[in-house]
Amino acid sequence: MSLRKKSFSKKMKKRALNRAKHMCEVCGKQVVMTTGEAHHIVPISQGGQNSASNLKIVCRPCHIKIHQELDRIEALKIRKKNKRNYQADSDIIIKNLKDTFIGLAKFLEELDKISKLTKDAVNELSNNLK
Numbered sequence: 495m496s497l498r499k500k501s502f503s504k505k506m507k508k509r510a511l512n513r514a515k516h517m518c519e520v521c522g523k524q525v526v527m528t529t530g531e532a533h534h535i536v537p538i539s540q541g542g543q544n545s546a547s548n549l550k551i552v553c554r555p556c557h558i559k560i561h562q563e564l565d566r567i568e569a570l571k572i573r574k575k576n577k578r579n580y581q582a583d584s585d586i587i588i589k590n591l592k593d594t595f596i597g598l599a600k601f602l603e604e605l606d607k608i609s610k611l612t613k614d615a616v617n618e619l620s621n622n623l624k
């Protein structure tokens with residue numbers, strides 16, 4: 495998403511300038527061929543075309559602002575995605591911990607049964623020896 499990418503033809507830009515009555519289509523400032531910039535409404539990277547309907551005439555400051563805003567939105571999207579991944583990871587860790595504790599509780603229960611059985615067996619043996 496480069497500001498300098500000259501992907502619209504000069505002819506196309508000229509036509510768009512006339513359509514916009516030589517005004518920035520964001521702030522309305524007067525622009526000419528050299529000061530007006532052709533902006534892709536839908537970026538090429540997101541499937542936007544080099545077509546007249548995807549061309550917006552903007553002045554330099556507005557163009558910079560638009561792209562700063564787009565970059566900010568993109569950064570937010572990435573942050574949100576990372577947060578979601580982190581959430582999924584911690585959900586898995588918590589589930590694994592729960593499973594481990596359930597397994598441990600079952601093991602202790604078994605151990606308790608075994609030690610009781612052993613105690614009973616020892617008692618029985620010592621009773622028999624009396």
Ligand SMILES: [Zn+2]
Nearest residue numbers: 518521553556
């Ligand atoms: Zn402007």
Ligand SMILES: [Zn+2]
Nearest residue numbers: 497532533534
């Ligand atoms: Zn642009």
